[in-house]
Amino acid sequence: MKRHILQLAVLLMAGTAMAQEAIFEKRDTGSPVKNDDGTVTLRLKAPEAQKVTVIGDCIEKMHAEMKNTDGTWTYTTPQLAPELYNYRFYVDGVEALDPANLERSRDVRSFMSTFIISREKGDQGYLYANHDIPHGDVQQVWYDSPSLGIQRRMSIYTPAGYDKGKKYPVLYLLHGAGGDEEAWLTLGRTQQILDNLIALGKAVPMIVVMPNGNATDDASPLMTGREHKNHPATTYQEGFGDIINYVQKHYKVKRGAANTALAGLSMGGFHTFSISLLRPGQFGYLGLFSAAVRMDRRSQKPIDVQLEESAEVSAQLEAVFRAKPSLYWIAIGKDDFLYQQNAGLRRYLDKKGYAYEYHESEGGHTWRNWRVYLSIFAQRLFK
Numbered sequence: 001m002k003r004h005i006l007q008l009a010v011l012l013m014a015g016t017a018m019a020q021e022a023i024f025e026k027r028d029t030g031s032p033v034k035n036d037d038g039t040v041t042l043r044l045k046a047p048e049a050q051k052v053t054v055i056g057d058c059i060e061k062m063h064a065e066m067k068n069t070d071g072t073w074t075y076t077t078p079q080l081a082p083e084l085y086n087y088r089f090y091v092d093g094v095e096a097l098d099p100a101n102l103e104r105s106r107d108v109r110s111f112m113s114t115f116i117i118s119r120e121k122g123d124q125g126y127l128y129a130n131h132d133i134p135h136g137d138v139q140q141v142w143y144d145s146p147s148l149g150i151q152r153r154m155s156i157y158t159p160a161g162y163d164k165g166k167k168y169p170v171l172y173l174l175h176g177a178g179g180d181e182e183a184w185l186t187l188g189r190t191q192q193i194l195d196n197l198i199a200l201g202k203a204v205p206m207i208v209v210m211p212n213g214n215a216t217d218d219a220s221p222l223m224t225g226r227e228h229k230n231h232p233a234t235t236y237q238e239g240f241g242d243i244i245n246y247v248q249k250h251y252k253v254k255r256g257a258a259n260t261a262l263a264g265l266s267m268g269g270f271h272t273f274s275i276s277l278l279r280p281g282q283f284g285y286l287g288l289f290s291a292a293v294r295m296d297r298r299s300q301k302p303i304d305v306q307l308e309e310s311a312e313v314s315a316q317l318e319a320v321f322r323a324k325p326s327l328y329w330i331a332i333g334k335d336d337f338l339y340q341q342n343a344g345l346r347r348y349l350d351k352k353g354y355a356y357e358y359h360e361s362e363g364g365h366t367w368r369n370w371r372v373y374l375s376i377f378a379q380r381l382f383k
Helices: 002-024 125-130 190-199 241-252 267-278 303-309 311-322 339-352 365-379
Strands: 039-047 052-056 063-065 066-067 072-076 083-091 095-097 103-108 109-116 139-144 150-158 171-175 205-210 260-265 286-290 328-331 357-361
Touching: 002 052, 039 150, 039 365, 083 125, 083 365, 109 125, 125 150, 125 339, 125 365, 139 241, 150 190, 171 241, 171 267, 190 205, 190 365, 241 267, 260 267, 260 365, 267 286, 267 311, 286 365, 303 311, 311 339, 328 339, 328 365
Parallel strands: 171 205, 171 260, 260 286, 286 328, 328 357
Antiparallel strands: 039 072, 052 063, 052 083, 066 072, 083 095, 083 109, 103 109, 139 150, 150 205
16 A cells, blocks of 8 residues: 555656756747748747647638748737737637647637737736736635525726725726636736726726626536526626625725726626616716627517617616716627617617717627727726
């Protein structure tokens, strides 16, 4: 028995040694390389490969074959605007991240290598990067949700100086379908955006609460590997009070609509729309980013017609705007598949004379747009 334990210990030590050696291996092929002309060169050393392709939003037409020179495969992008970009390799059809680039992000269950382009202080790329400025903190906390019958996890950003005693306004920021409580941090760059906007004097220091919007999940699927099996009768929107109660009890939060904002993307935009109907007057700032504004999925009627025909929702919307929110902000890309839903909502709001602001951008249903929307929306809050 002792000999088996000794053999196992030796194997574990050998594995650890191999892992340590890999840390110091010379694997850096110089990738990504940011060139003086505004392009970026991606490299991958794969001498045995027959074909290497690269996909990503930095790639012309989103997909390209890489060139092989003595076993090192390369691709140079077009000139890139300030932004966060992602990419991934396929080596003879097998998915691979860039081993020379430690920057990566997860979207649902898909991983991509990333890099940031910035030209000057304050541009979009600058807002997504870390700088030598005061930084806020992020906690992942577990809270009881009596409405859903489980414990759940959410991420909470507190600004630099939070520990000094004052109270702060709060933004509840909701992710889209397939996302979780990490999505706005990793893909949305929320901490970097808020840190940088606050340091630049463009945003008020605030708390940002990023819950998990999937009522049957307790936390990020990759963290827990399990799903809540008892599908609750209470919806996520109806149980949102559990989140608010926890935040107000455990964090230094200013109360009242003037100090409370709610925003979300796609499914999170639907949640924002729906939660505001159930809690009129509680949120002084509402942001619908590429929102899935839907009523009856089976109906072929435009959203504005469905809203007109629903006495209940019409009355709820009237209550929302009777409370006179400081900002009701709708943003969407011209090519977004939800564009017509948002156009229908706007037609209804226009007909009723309800005050809102509208931002239309290029592109579609992408994180590139949602990061920009957060950057704009955050600057409008609590002023």
